[in-house]
Amino acid sequence: MIRLEHVSKVYKTSTRPALDDVSVEMDKGEFVFLIGPSGSGKSTFLRLLLREEVPSKGRVYVSNFDVAKMSRRRVPRLRQSIGCVFQDFRLLAQKTVAENVAFALEVIGKPKNTIVKVVPEVLQLVGLEGKADRLPHELSGGEQQRVAIARAFVNRPLVLIADEPTGNLDPDTSQDIMLLLERINRTGTTVVMATHDHGIVDSMRRRVVELDNGRVVRDDARGVYGVGR
Amino acid sequence: MRTSFVFSEVVTGLRRNVTMTIAMILTTAISLGLLGGGLLVVRMVDKMQANYQGKLEVAVLLTNDVSANDQDCSSQPCSGLRTSLETTSGVETVVFENREKGFERFKRIFEAQPELVKLARPEAIPATFRVKLEDPERADVIVREFSGKAGVKSVDDQGKFLDRLFNVLNGVRDGALFLALLQALAALLLISNTIQVSAYTRRTEVGIMRLVGATRWYTQLPFLIEAVVAGIIGAVVSVVGLILFKAFILDRVLGDLFSSGILPTLGQLDVLIIAPILFGVSVLISALTGYVTLRLYVRL
Numbered sequence: 225m226i227r228l229e230h231v232s233k234v235y236k237t238s239t240r241p242a243l244d245d246v247s248v249e250m251d252k253g254e255f256v257f258l259i260g261p262s263g264s265g266k267s268t269f270l271r272l273l274l275r276e277e278v279p280s281k282g283r284v285y286v287s288n289f290d291v292a293k294m295s296r297r298r299v300p301r302l303r304q305s306i307g308c309v310f311q312d313f314r315l316l317a318q319k320t321v322a323e324n325v326a327f328a329l330e331v332i333g334k335p336k337n338t339i340v341k342v343v344p345e346v347l348q349l350v351g352l353e354g355k356a357d358r359l360p361h362e363l364s365g366g367e368q369q370r371v372a373i374a375r376a377f378v379n380r381p382l383v384l385i386a387d388e389p390t391g392n393l394d395p396d397t398s399q400d401i402m403l404l405l406e407r408i409n410r411t412g413t414t415v416v417m418a419t420h421d422h423g424i425v426d427s428m429r430r431r432v433v434e435l436d437n438g439r440v441v442r443d444d445a446r447g448v449y450g451v452g453r
Numbered sequence: 454m455r456t457s458f459v460f461s462e463v464v465t466g467l468r469r470n471v472t473m474t475i476a477m478i479l480t481t482a483i484s485l486g487l488l489g490g491g492l493l494v495v496r497m498v499d500k501m502q503a504n505y506q507g508k509l510e511v512a513v514l515l516t517n518d519v520s521a522n523d524q525d526c527s528s529q530p531c532s533g534l535r536t537s538l539e540t541t542s543g544v545e546t547v548v549f550e551n552r553e554k555g556f557e558r559f560k561r562i563f564e565a566q567p568e569l570v571k572l573a574r575p576e577a578i579p580a581t582f583r584v585k586l587e588d589p590e591r592a593d594v595i596v597r598e599f600s601g602k603a604g605v606k607s608v609d610d611q612g613k614f615l616d617r618l619f620n621v622l623n624g625v626r627d628g629a630l631f632l633a634l635l636q637a638l639a640a641l642l643l644i645s646n647t648i649q650v651s652a653y654t655r656r657t658e659v660g661i662m663r664l665v666g667a668t669r670w671y672t673q674l675p676f677l678i679e680a681v682v683a684g685i686i687g688a689v690v691s692v693v694g695l696i697l698f699k700a701f702i703l704d705r706v707l708g709d710l711f712s713s714g715i716l717p718t719l720g721q722l723d724v725l726i727i728a729p730i731l732f733g734v735s736v737l738i739s740a741l742t743g744y745v746t747l748r749l750y751v752r753l
Contacts, residue, residue, distance in 0.1 A: 304666030
């Protein structure tokens with residue numbers, strides 16, 4: 225599903241590579257934690273998957289897409305098949321909850337009657353049935369993140385990418401979000417989540433890929449955040 | 454692509470940048486108004502050429518001597534001149550107008566200015582041959598051949614006066630078109646700038662849209678349409694402006710020239726005929742500028 229082959233990324237403004245000869249493979253349906261200190265390359269890793277950046281060396285594959293080599297014109301197609309969730313939620317402030325979720329469907333040209341049917345379903349899945357007409361600023365952090373997850377999931381993507389999704393949330397809310405992501409993973413969606421949160425990683429015991437200074441230093445099938453940390 | 458979505462984005466965008474939208478519309482309107490003015494002058498000149506071609510005459514003015522003494526062109530040198538003229542090739546008709554008839558004509562032309570008529574005396578009006586040409590190009594020949602002949606005071610080629618008038622009108626046209634070009638440049642840059650500002654203001658939103666998989670076209674079409682809508686409104690303003698200008702200013706200032714038939718009348722119909730050209734130019738330029746700006750300057 226996801227494959228990085230000897231990927232290196234050097235940003236123009238620095239000498240040290242953000243990613244240094246990284247090779248990782250992730251199968252369909254896996255739940256993978258991407259951990260490491262700030263600057264270790266986690267965000268770069270995820271940005272490469274979304275083609276927000278292009279690797280300086282190596283190949284990146286997501287599903288059938290040769291992400292690094294594909295033409296700019298095809299990038300929207302790639303992003304339509306990847307759901308993404310961010311620490312700052314990234315909702316469209318002028319649109320309601322339902323409109324935000326519907327947007328992901330509009331963008332790929334789904335007809336109105338499909339949208340009207342599908343959006344309430346997915347809002348129910350994330351536990352926001354009654355809040356379809358609220359605006360983002362009227363919601364709590366946890367609720368906003370649920371909207372983001374609903375938007376990411378509404379197209380039933382093959383891969384869901386989460387970049388520190390619980391970064392702005394309190395522990396209890398974080399737990400709720402993680403349960404949601406787990407549910408989504410159980411439907412067969414590959415989930416790749418970058419995080420600092422020891423507690424979550426330790427309690428879920430999933431595959432852990434640890435980055436340090438741009439290199440993969442650990443890849444445990446059922447890992448914890450760090451031995452002795 | 455959902456039209457309701459695009460429509461709402463366009464309206465939002467135009468309203469968010471009201472001042473720049475208004476500026477865009479005004480510069481476009483002024484530019485198109487000047488272009489329209491130039492085009493109207495072109496139409497007028499064309500009509501004039503059609504009108505006058507058939508009526509141009511060469512006037513052979515006769516000396517005081519002949520004017521005073523020969524009232525029916527029966528003696529020399531007058532009758533000789535007449536025969537000469539009639540037999541010159543390219544001449545259609547020759548009409549002799551003695552001093553008296555000339556004075557009557559003078560009174561008729563200037564009947565709106567009685568003071569002028571009072572001051573004039575018949576002795577000041579020469580007798581003339583009014584020569585109508587089959588081929589207006591031959592006017593030079595008549596002028597050359599008959600200037601300086603006995604009995605001839607001067608030969609006036611009316612075509613030359615008209616040429617001068619045409620030169621003035623063409624000068625006005627060129628001036629208007631040059632100004633239109635300058636204004637168009639200003640409008641172009643303003644449209645480009647407005648789009649860049651608009652895109653910058655919406656960069657967060659557009660960024661999120663692109664992350665979710667919206668194509669460039671989907672995110673950029675609203676900006677393009679914003680520019681075109683502003684252009685169309687500008688065109689409407691310019692046409693209304695031209696109509697008002699014609700009704701309230703042009704007709705008042707040039708009214709006499711129009712009614713006396715010297716200048717062909719410019720009707721509102723003329724304005725409406727050039728209106729589609731203005732709309733077409735406006736849409737084309739706005740769209741093109743918008744597209745180029747988005748391609749080159751907006752990294753969305």
